[in-house]
Amino acid sequence: MKIQVDRDSVCMGDDVLPHETEFDVPEDMTVKDFFGFLEKGRYLPSVQGNNVAWELRNRNGEQGVYFTKTGEIIHLDAVLKETLRGMNEPPLFVLLYHSTPEAYYISKENR
Template sequence: MTVKEFFDFLEKERYLPSVQGNNVAWELRNRNGEQGVYFTKTREIIHPNAVLKEMLEGITETPLFVLLYHYTPEAYYIRKENK
């Protein structure tokens, strides 16, 4: 499954919360850092063709993905800039 397929699945199955204005960013991360980002308003995806299985290679701890919510795309970019 690619990052795009993952976010398409989450949208289709309504796993992502509906947020007023629908202009948020969802950041997919694992132990190696950011793996993809989905912008709900524009439906743009950063790293859409990255394969989830490949993101787990080399991780010896429990495999883990998390979604971080950013209340606007700008908030995502500010957080990324300040890291």
């Protein structure tokens, strides 16, 4: 399954190149497997202190969250393909950067 992925920049130097890319992933890939895939491929930048949250979203809303310091993943067993139900456009996932886990929870409360 081909998916488009884009992510937030984490600093000015990270803005030099675009982050949108296409990945070919298995149709049964879970959110947990996807974050592992992104880490292994070094798609997610290393951030000093390694205590950030990456929120995975698509047009259907939040699909998962990865807390880099603890390795905790919210919705870890969700299957990526199933999160795309009802979409006719090409599959696009966006990773939103939160500088701390607390910043993620504040952002979620303010929606």
